[in-house]
Amino acid sequence: MDKNWDEGLADDDPELLDEKRSQLFTRDASLFVIDAAAGMQEYPPSQDPNDRIDEEMPLLHRTFDAILRCLKRKAFNSSDDLVGVIIYNTEETKPDKEGSDVKEHVYCLQPIEQLNGNNIRNLKKLVDGSRADPELLSRKFKPAVFENNRTSMPIGNLYISCNRFFRNNPQTKNASKRIFHITCNDEPQKNAPEDWLTASRTNASDLLESEIIIEPFFIAPSSSNFDIKTSFDVKKFYAQILPKKENNEDVTDPSMGEGFAKFDNLEEKLRKLEIPKRTSFTHMFELGDNFSISVKGYRTVVDQKFFPYVMVAENKKGELEQTEKETRLQDESKFTLNEITPSEIKQGFVLGDKSSDGALVVSTFLSTVRRLLHFADTIIRTFDLPVGLKLLGFQDIDTLSPLHNVGTASFIYPTEDLIEGSTRTFSALLKSCLKLKKLALVRTVMRKNAAPIISALLPQEEVIDSDDGSQITPNGFYLIPLPFADDLRSVPQIENMKANDEQTEAAGRWLKKLRKKSGYDPKEYENPYFRLLRRNIESQALDEPLDENDVKNDKTLPPIEQMKDRAGGLIDEWKSTLGWDVVKVDPEVEEAKLADVKPNKRKIDATLDNDVDDSAFIQKWRANQLDKCRLDDLKNFCRSHGLKVQGRKSDLIERISAKLESSYGK
Template sequence: MFEKGDEEHSPFELCIKCAKSVIQSKIISSNKDLMAVIFYATTKEKNQGDFKNCYIVQNLDQPGADQVLQLENFLTDDPDNFAADYGHSNTFSLSDALWLCSSVFSNCTQKLGFKRIMLFTNNDCPHENQLKKQTIAKVEDLHHSGISIELMHMNKPGGEIFNYDAFYKDVLIVDDDESVHIADPAARFEELLSRVRIKEYKKRTLSRVSFSFGGALEMAVGVYNLVRTCTKPPAVKLYKKTNEEVKTVTQTFLRDTAEVLMPQDMKKMQTYATKQICFEPEEITQIKKFDDPGVKLLGFKPKSSLKKMHHVRPAQFLYPDETQIKGSTTLFTALLKKCLQRDVVAICRFTARQNQPPRIVALVPQEEELDEHQVQVAPPGFHVIFMPYADDFRNLKFEEGVPRASTEQIDKAKSIVKKLRFTFSPEGMENPSLQQHYVNVEAMALDRDQPDDINDSASPDDEMIDKRAGKMISEFSEMVFPEGYVPGAKRKAPAAARVKPDLTELNMEEEARAGRLMKLTVPILKEFVKTNRIPCAGTKKADLVQAVTDHFA
């Protein structure tokens, strides 16, 4: 593990760098998660169960600055110091190391959502015969206890390939929802970190629903989020004298008597034609309920019929759920293959949860993709594209007679576009605002003098743009903009003449009695109130409508 060979870093350094990166990520994104670092195959041992050749470096705890600093020390210390502090041993038992991990989970007082062991090694055959049987038995015990094991294997020193079939093929248990492809051993830090990040989070379903084909034919699927907006953590309010976290309590009071109201004391109301319609909570629940959660197939359409303008929100992802209905994976795979073969999308009615309105969705098939190291890049399944309803479309009227671009201008713009084409992937662009926030927080937590510089990948490369198309952009500006135009200069808009609303052709009393006051504009309502000297509680539209309604009551 400590031999570098021809590589820049030894396998041990790769593991430590990877663990440090994951802890830093957890501090930012999932600071409630618990992590531990355990060395095995050491001469010295430090654990609660007297397991031989096992050393608990960091016990199961929330990630923090101390853990990061301790791991950084491993990267800067001399390897000889590791031999003196921990030692190396070839007489270890992998079964004991896994048993220790199980006991660490058992001794945790907090409730754990899922338990996972990431095993970093470049030893493809640590045991044979009896020790191998003990390891297989222990892995089965861990699997029954809900503890999964992920192998993060690396190449041996000198570039010798890690042989997965020599030991771990018989030992590890692959879940039904995991890829059956075994990734190639990692040789670089980026490969290892990418593999860890993929396995770092357990796949959590947004919901598990049935997929009905009509009649009695149905299967079970899980709904997942592939993309979610990443935001800064919310600010926590503290008491300034003791720095204790304060609790916010919201209460609702009756305006006239200042009586505190409980949820059961309140109703919800909606105004319809100047009449207040009140609803009980049970009535609201019945109004919201359309259908039981599930996906119902309506039919199929060619993939080309799906337009870009139909995209109204981030897509979700469907994957079969064998735990609910046996045979779902087989039926799901058959549907996926046929949709890919015929290049069609499935149009469905989708109800995600109870009391949620149904949505029309298009299920776009996706075939599984693997990179050159046999690591899954894209899973097989269906993207759930949410479609707009007829009520969501807007009929926009564009002005006629506006200036049109000439053929010469269009050709020049096309040439600029061709020159500035580049390979783009959103996965390679981090949010600069988030990065700036977290590097400052990290610098304060680790007592560093100044934060690290961030790489703003969303910033345009002005030098490259000028080199590729600077001359074309200048020519295009001369062709499009008039002489004397200064880019960035603000143009003063002519002051619009204030037109007094005309009330002569409007029968306000008739509009009030017909309940059409909300359709009138605020200037018209204000002018009527001012002309007739009607007392009004405010200047908002609702106040004006109420004042006019009371005037004709």
């Protein structure tokens, strides 16, 4: 551990530290930088060149297709983010709409701006067109030809252009900035002057100083033969120029791997990085007296909420526009409508009768009382403890139960923003906990005016993919909130019947057949409501027909037919051990039974007298007293004369009156 971790920070202004602690990026600005050299546009070998599948398309086409899917997901997950797409190593040079001074052979396909339907539609049109026309990409992004058999423009000039794209765009000022560099050329500066390497390293460092992170996507180039396996060697060039993300020599940078063996890995990594790991909090972690480090926390799971809807109306041109809501206060004395400003709205309560003119409305007193109660309540709830984490001790990892997690866990990682040397100290603590198989107990106050809770710091070791060097799981601690004694509930004592060995073995056989070996992976199961809603919105926004499979393909429904094929007989055997009768249903027999079933007709009470004396009804009819008859008598009269018996009593009287009038006159 570095003994001088706090050197030079004793005189820091506390106000500046607080400002730095609360500074969080609210948007993400991503710039896709795609190589358009000949290696990205070459067609790999195919068994049927006239009918190629996606894996047999050029890397440039597949890259655009992957970015298109990324933008579609971003449109729903983080629609406020900024996205841009530039191509380099093209013969044509094109700046963005801001007029940025870009270097030669840099082509701006889409400027850095908020996601919108037009950009996604244009990119989709490009992807669909390149699938139908194999020469479209090579015509639109014609690869540049360089001197001395060089294969690329200076990478330093590329990074200068990227820096200018961000710098000249005012929307990226308060956004987290990232560059997704996609290429299959592992030696772009071959046959180039030696000072190009130094310039590229300097310009890459300038991006890091400008808080622009480079996310490299190194793809193994396409092979000219099915039997030849290609690879991307980062040691030839990019390992020498790209800066490390952390000031920790013990931690390897997963982006400096051996390159992607398959293109599918690019889409997987892109899915992980397309939504930035936005910080939920930045706190001080007190390890002892006058000994603290700074950490950042990230939320691992966030419940997806329903999309907020807006009211729209059709304008004169037939376009849908969002309607604006306006609230006005009616002044009865002047009979005018005055717009209410937020400063004019106050909270209060009414004393006395609301309907009387002498009711007293109190508003200023309420805010004063609220401040007093809020201050007293804060002291009781927080015990006047500072915001942050404090180490209490350690215990064995085996003592932590999954039932102890009473809230959403966060993932914490060190940061050098507040205290220099936090990364090295944090790394030493993590390695010690992993070695000793211990977890840390900490007292946490997550935010101002929040109650303190006891949490567990569960260590996690970093896992690196041996094939491409990408990071599978990061190294750090999970911050798990633990329950207090008042939060514990006792489980009710329930005595169930115990199964015998035969029943247990029979159940184990069909359970083994239906067991999902890979376990539950949340990435495989989309919320069916949100999935269908996204596809409906996407089909309308991009003018795409809604595929029937999008409606039927719900992975949350159990595959009944597959389950019957795999374990149907074993389930019947298990039922027989339980004494259940296994009834085999023949569909043809059941249909025949249903066909023989006749609808039930309403039976008429045989006790009803069909011979009704009309004289009694005639007498009451002439005296306008039919309403005094019972409902059953009226219905019996209607049945005997073939009249309808449905309806209210007044309807029956009307029918009987018409019948008597037609038979006996007035």
